[in-house]
Amino acid sequence: MLASSSKSHASTPDEVVVACEQDFKPYSFLDDYGRPAGFCVEIITAVAGAMDIPIRIVHGTWDSVWNGLVEGRYDVLPIVAKLPSRLPYVDFSLSHTETFDAFIVRSGDPLIKDVRGARGKEILVLRSDAAHHALLERNFEGKIIPVDKASEMVRLLASGKHDAILFPKLLGIMLVNDLGISGLKVGPTIPDHLRDFAFAVKKGDAELLEKLNQGLLIVKSNGEYDRIYEKWLGYADPWLKYKKYFWHIAAILAAAAIVTIISIFMLRRIVKERTAELAEKNQLLSHEIAERMRAEDELIKAQKLESLGVFAGGIAHDFNNLLQAITNSIRA
Incomplete structure (x- = not known):
């Protein structure tokens, strides 16, 4: 040419x-x-x-x-x-x-x-x-x-x-x-x-x-x-001036967006798993607390019965003593 x-x-x-x-x-x-x-x-x-x-x-x-x-x-x-x-x-x-x-x-x-x-x-x-x-x-x-x-x-x-x-x-x-x-x-x-x-x-x-x-x-x-x-x-025409950088920036932004989405997904999954674990532990803890409260109630009841037995025994003993005294008095 x-x-x-x-x-x-x-x-x-x-x-x-x-x-x-x-x-x-x-x-x-x-x-x-x-x-x-x-x-x-x-x-x-x-x-x-x-x-x-x-x-x-x-x-x-x-x-x-x-x-x-x-x-x-x-x-x-x-x-x-x-x-x-x-x-x-x-x-x-x-x-x-x-x-x-x-x-x-x-x-x-x-x-x-x-x-x-x-x-x-x-x-x-x-x-x-x-x-x-x-x-x-x-x-x-x-x-x-x-x-x-x-x-x-x-x-x-x-x-x-x-x-x-x-x-x-x-x-x-x-x-x-x-x-x-x-x-x-x-x-x-x-x-x-x-x-x-x-x-x-x-x-x-x-x-x-x-x-x-x-x-x-x-x-x-x-x-x-x-x-x-x-x-x-x-x-x-600024678009043409910066066009050659556009796809590089777009690729970086796309990669960042993908990483962000994956991170959010994984974070949600971890939170869900941890939440399930905590719920299970809470359920076990609630059950343990209920059992402990029931045991405590049974213990209190037993202690009350024991106290009642001791009291009744004391009254019976005193009554026997009184009855023995009356009997001895009559015989004399």
Whole structure:
């Protein structure tokens, strides 16, 4: 596979020319050395590698790369929002990412929560971008200000010109932070402004489209997609950032839960056995106490009878003595 950032459009017969935006960070942009970089650049490179597709990467503004694809000068754009209005001109692969749009405004201005809230305002958009097309298709009741670069939109708004920017929320946050521009804030996501991103190929290029779809499935199944996503977009998606630790933590928690359940079961069993033993001992003790009390009662009764016998014997003796005295007296 061949990858280059050259802007020359000449290519070998088997070479696929991939055209990337140069100002759509973190999806596609030029790094400090002027080379194409970003999530989509790495994804298309991984997909091409999985399918043994030789590619050459060129770059330009969004408007230029889009028109170049439609006119047949390029073979693939790695990131294009799927819109019904674009279907007559290109064919789309399976989706690789999704994002929602939001309005970016100056800090002192109220947030714009939906397109209706932007009526009568001047809205900055990237020329020929999904936001540009969406506003045109909805007959937006305001003024659309198309520009060629995303960074230019941010600088214009920060300088006090126009009212807002319509742009993907995640990209807007990253762009404002990277440019170090203060005094701007990003509003809530617009529910009906979902961008479904995919690869786009020249209309009718079914063979290349099928290869890209297969390659995308391969990189998603072998973990390469997650690695690239985490690298470029992971900070905005904490789940993917910590996903690799999830199963380890889940296994530890599951093991701890099993040990706890077994411990509780064994403890209950021991308590039950001990309780049964105590109940048996209590029963024996109760029986022993009853026997002892019965023996004590018998002893008391015997002692009473013995005392009664002694008393009766004493009375009989005294009576005999008295009787003997009376008898002796009569005889005399």
